[in-house]
Amino acid sequence: MGGQVVGMRRGTHRRRGGALLTAAVAVSLAAGCTAGPGAKEDRRAPQPERSHSAAGSGSVLAVKVDNVRAARPQTGLGAADVVYAEPVEGGLSRLMAIYATELPEKVGPVRSARESDLELLRQFDRPTLAFSGAQSKLLPLIDSAPLRAEPPGEGSDAYVRDDDRPAPHNLYVRPGRLLPKAAGADALATGFHYGEAPEGGRSVSSRTVRYPSASFAFTWSESGDRWLVSLDGTPARTADGGRLAPATVIVQHVNVRQSDFRDFRGSNSPYVESVGSGRAEVLRDGRSYDAAWKRGSAADGTSFTTEDGTALNLAEGQVWVVFVDTAKAP
Structure with a gap:
């Protein structure tokens, strides 16, 4: 691999x-x-002191x-x-x-x-x-x-x-x-469920998600039992040379609108609406499952269910969630 x-x-x-x-x-x-990407940061900018003694272990x-x-x-x-x-x-x-x-x-x-x-x-x-x-x-x-x-x-x-x-x-x-x-x-109050794979799904070897100036590709590795990540067409590795390889990938179709805030160039920042409902694709074990997602309020996690409303189990391991604009998704 x-x-x-x-x-x-x-x-x-x-x-x-x-x-x-x-x-x-x-x-x-x-x-x-x-x-x-061309922005510069002032390393010497003064910052407030922080106290970590009250940090909760939870x-x-x-x-x-x-x-x-x-x-x-x-x-x-x-x-x-x-x-x-x-x-x-x-x-x-x-x-x-x-x-x-x-x-x-x-x-x-x-x-x-x-x-x-x-x-x-x-x-x-x-x-x-x-x-x-x-x-x-x-x-x-x-x-x-x-x-x-x-x-x-x-x-x-x-x-x-x-x-x-x-x-x-x-x-x-x-x-x-x-x-x-x-x-x-x-x-991890994400609302995710982990367990055995559901029945059905489609056998897939890879899935690519494209943004206007970026892309994510996930290729199934049978031997590694994971999805190998590529970013902008290049295999994604860690600083020590290992491949990034989640057990589950979720392509979540969401509404993306303009934020009320702009970057330093004057461009509106996209706002991902993660509260609501819509469709999703769940990739696990070399298969793709059609799912519905729902997040009732900002305080809730996100549920992913099959067509009959059953919770769709994710594979044990790391999860990647890739947000895709519903208006631009195929």
């Missing part, structure tokens, strides 16, 4: 000084710490991960329980990695948050969000959201730079500096 396959297992802290968070992160954003860690070519290979994705792929400006993509059963040594490159991330994360109980910044007008919403925001700060040693990579694709977070331990599988 050309490299070790990874992703084989599964398993209230309130910010100090919300106004300080908004003001301090806005300084770094003024230097261009947002979405564009909090999942969510990390916004860069996904342009210059950011690859990423670090720490193989340890995530769930990886969400979402559209961003310019037809590009970004990842949200969720960690509950394992905290890797390092994750990244870390990039900025989006408005729809807040809705997606409401399914978890006060998750910790690691991100490099956000559009300045979005910062007050992040500050008031029911989560623990953890951007880089002068009082924190959680973030490090890789001097061998160009900014802004060189910022990494050390999860062990944010959380005392992994939350455990019970913190």
Whole structure:
């Protein structure tokens, strides 16, 4: 398979000084710490000090991960329980990695948050969000959201730079500096069901999802019993050379509208509506299953059911959820 396959297992802290968070992160954003691949970040921007003593061990860690070519290979994705792929400006993509059963040594490159991330994360109980910044007008919403925001700060040693990579694709977070331990599988309030494969489905060897300027391909590996990931036509590997290989891939068809916020170039950010219902394709065990998804409110997880309404079991292991705009999907 050309490299070790990874992703084989599964398993209230309130910010100090919300106004300080908004003001301090806005300084770094003024230097261009947002979405564009050519954006530059001010490493010296002052940030508020953070206290981690109140961090709850039941909090999942969510990390916004860069996904342009210059950011690859990423670090720490193989340890995530769930990886969400979402559209961003310019037809590009970004990842949200969720960690509950394992905290890797390092994750990244870390990039900025989006408005729809807040809705997606409401399914978890006060998750910790690691991100490099956000559009300045979005910062007050992040500050008031029911989560623990953890951007880089002068009082924190959680973030490090890789001097061998160009900014802004060189910022990494050390999860062990944010959380005392992994939350455990019970913190994964995604609504997913795991178990034996349902009957039916179609045998498939691969599935490709295309954004205007990005693509995801998943190829079934019979020997590895996993879906091998390719990004923009290139096999996706971890920093140590292993292949990214989830056990289950969900192609979730959602409404994607314009956010109320723009990036530093003036482009509207896409807003993924993860609350609602629609159709999905669930890939597991070399087969594709048609499914319906439903998420009644932001506080709920997402259910995936078969045609007769039965919960559709996912395979044990890492799950990738790729959001696809219903209006543009085939």
